[in-house]
Amino acid sequence: MKKLLQVALGVLTAIGGFVDIGDFVTSSVVGARFGMGLAWVLVVGTVGIIVYAEMCGRVAALTKRAVFDVVRERLGVRFALVNLSASYFINLLTLTAELAGVAIAIQLATSVNYLLWIPLVGLVLWLVVWKLPFEVMENSFGLLGLALLVFVISLWKLGPDWSAMLDHAVHPAVPSGEGRPTWWYYGIALFGSAMTPYEVFFFSSGAVEERWGRQDLMTNRLNVFIGFPLGAVISLSIMACSALVLGPLHVQVSHVSQVGLPVALAVGKLGIAAMLVGFFAATFGASLETLLSAGYVFAQYFGWPWGKAAPRPREASRFQTLLLLTLFAAMALALTTLDPVKVTEYSVVLSAAALPLTYFPILVIANDRGYMGDQANGWFSNTIATVYLIIIGVVALVTLPLMLATKAGM
């Protein structure tokens, strides 16, 4: 019974923790602009993150090694340094966006400018990282993030023409007045938001922190196979709500305040309250994950002692110092008044460009019977993972040219 509860908690946490500011903003931007025409990308991206998250959870449980440890071994020190630089930069951008997201959630509840909240949010974030046990931290924000299910309720209450919506989703077409490159650019942004590298850094390092072993392989699979698809339903609902309410009025989503308007229309004040709680939890949880991921990748590359749970902070002083410096850097960036929605858009698109550097080594080591024994990838996993690696490679090649050609989707 206790095991069952643990699994249920893990799945619920995975659902609530799936959405971050990248999913939140990108789904709404795309829904308002392209309707459900790019919903298929979200499905493709979710299957991709399921395949690779399961793989890196399995690798971590069996080898006790996190992703970046594997990256350095398989890519070599020099090439992994390129990966480290790219991953850290994207992590920092994402952390900046998530921090601003937390502050915006508070602004929407108080109408006090979000910039004033950023130092306080940074301080609380640091205290949580320093004081709260890893499992409590992960579960509490993941569970609170379930409040974002209000988008699913809102969609149902808005009463869309389900068959027309499904038809639009399964027959994707570039809307009139939009260029094909822009359409693909936003497709890549959605793909990047679903497959953000920090998710696998955190997932695998978290598995090591929680001392996963062979007995946790089933928990890993249930979290990923049930939790992630249900989490993606929230993203799809955000997209659909925007497509229904904001799309017909040609609204270009550039603020978080716009994302919640369909919820206010469908559910009212209670809905907005739930959305704000969910958005706060999602961005705060993701801030913790990106901050820790920044520390994980550095420490794992340089071979420093790392971990929130063990060793104790004074035994992992370089890891802890890096977390603090990263947090300061993200707060400083956010305080420059950079547009948080734009930062989010750039971070998800640049994530897409850096994906192969992260995912290729995972596939290699998941096939290594020397490490994985009888839990190495089978032909089915390998086929899907290879197809995804090809997709990821193509996405990485076209991302920057598309970004320049479309002036970042303008």
Place this chain on the structure above:
Amino acid sequence: MLRRPGRIGATVLVVILAGGCAGSSRTDDDYRHKVANTAETLDGVLGTVQVALKVSSRAPAAYLSVTFADADDDASATAGNFDAIQPPSAAADQLRGRLDAVMQDTVSMLDDLRVAARRNRGTELAGLATPLPRLQARLQQLEGVAG
């Protein structure tokens, strides 16, 4: 003298930075496109305002206040960006005059809505937004000037 990777990096940087600059128009056709795009952006901002007004009795005051402030900032920024573009001919001057008038009316209405929402005078919002449908119609006309 920059080495090859440095030159490539510098070129990419210049292209990105140039993309962020306000565009100038050399032809009437290009200017018409910029007018249409600006009108479309402002129409989208008014779309947000339309939904916000619809939910004004169902959304928390702080949330509405931020929504109207964001819309006002967007409209002002859009108007500012457009004003930085020089019209290339007399015909373009005329078009600029038409759009300028709508932009001013739009920003003025949004300023009023922002203040009312900030002061928690929710009952006044609908009255202040009376020009909204007319402004939307004028903007939609301008969206069609690019042909």
